[in-house]
Every structure is written in C-alpha cells, then in structure tokens.
Amino acid sequence: MNIQIFGTNKCFDTKKAMRYFKERNIKYQFIDMKEKGMSKGEYTSVKQAVGGIEKMLDENCKDKDTLALIKYIADEDKDEKILENQKVLKTPIVRNGKQATIGFVPELWKDWK
Secondary structure, eight states: OOEEEEEOTTOHHHHHHHHHHHHTTOOEEEEETTTTOOOHHHHHHHHHHHTSGGGTBOTTOSOHHHHHHHHHSOHHHHHHHHHHOGGGBOSOEEEETTEEEESOOHHHHTTOO
16 A cells, blocks of 8 residues: 555644554555645646546635635636645545545545555
8 A cells, every 4th residue: 555645734634644644554644734745646646536627625724715716716727726736636546556535434444455
C-alpha cells in the first residue's frame, strides 16, 4: 500500500486518519495542504475515485466566496479554481493508488490492499 493523507494539522478527522494507519503499522505520507496541496494529477485521480467535484467540496469551509464562485463558474474552469484554492476541499483526502476517500472512513480503508 502507498497511502497518502492530504489534510491539515488542525483537522480532527485528519488526525484520526493518521492514527488509524499508525495503529495498524501501515506507512503513510502526510501532505499538509496549508504548505503544499495536491498536484493536478493527484487531484484528478481523487476526483475520479470519489465520483466528482461535488463530493470533494466542503460546504462548511471558511472561504464561502470562493466556494460560491466554484459552484457557479463554467465546469471547465472549476478544476483550476479548486487547485488554486484547496481550502475548499474536505479533509482528509486519503489516497491509495487509484483508490481514494474523502473524510474519515475506516470501513473502506480496512479493505484496501
């Protein structure tokens, strides 16, 4: 397994996800989205795995203006705007190759090989 956890140090679900993998002795790579964020390829892979942008957006994010803009701009411009403003994404985003989840979902992680 090649686990990547995208999140922030202040996010409780991100901390729970890291604890989940640590307790099972599964190595993971933590990417602090405040410092680095996702590459375009990582973002596209996650978007395909979870079933679209709508499932990735955090309705409760602090940046309501950007969130509203993303919802109403043309579809072809949404990805670029999200990559510029990754604070609008729910965390943690957990990747394992082509598989990905949004949020704390250990019931799905336990089946990952």
